Amino acid sequence: GLLVLLVLPVLPACSDSNIGTNNSPPEVAILQPEVDFSVAQGVEVTFEGRAEDRGTDSAELEMRWSSSIDELLHEGLADDDGISTFTTAALSPGEHIITLRVIDSVGAAATDAIAITVTQNEAPEINIVSPSLQGIYYLDYPVTLQADVSDLEDSPEDLRVTWTVDA
Secondary structure, three states: OOOOOOOOOOOOOOOHHHOOOOOOOOEEEEEEOOOOEEEEOOOOEEEEEEEEOOOOOHHHOEEEEEEOOOEEEEEEEOOOOOEEEEEEOOOOOEEEEEEEEEEOOOOOEEEEEEEEEEEOOOOOEEEEEEOOOOOOOOOOOOOOOEEEEEOOOOOHHHOOOOOOOOO
16 A cells, blocks of 8 residues: 655644734723713703723724713714813703713724713793782773792793783
8 A cells, every 4th residue: 555644834823813903992981061960951061071092093083972862962083182072952851871982993992971860841830919810900000010930940030021911
């Protein structure tokens, strides 16, 4: 018999996918509003967050703000300092978990989250004190108009009252 011995050099296994992929996720923090913030529905709220990444320029970091109730609130690139800011008055009433997600240029991501409360804006209450339905009034005598007005969200000096008289 003839025996053929084939000798192949053994090379260490190498994968290009491992070269240069030591990418750590970015760091992110919500700066405002503060934790457990509460606001009335329809009032503007400013959100500000900061992100940092060793491998990606700050202005290339993708920033996505979302709410557990209203879903996507704002997205865009951070500024040169890694800051993302936006203002909205369109938050729905309820207990929100606000999440800021940052994604670097190779897809690594990090998140920060805070809880905020948006309270429903209730209508003011008004009670007409004078004139009363049972009163007797004469055309040629002045009538005093008096009402008690209150609101859960606004102070009395911020309320506007308008009287109209049907002839």
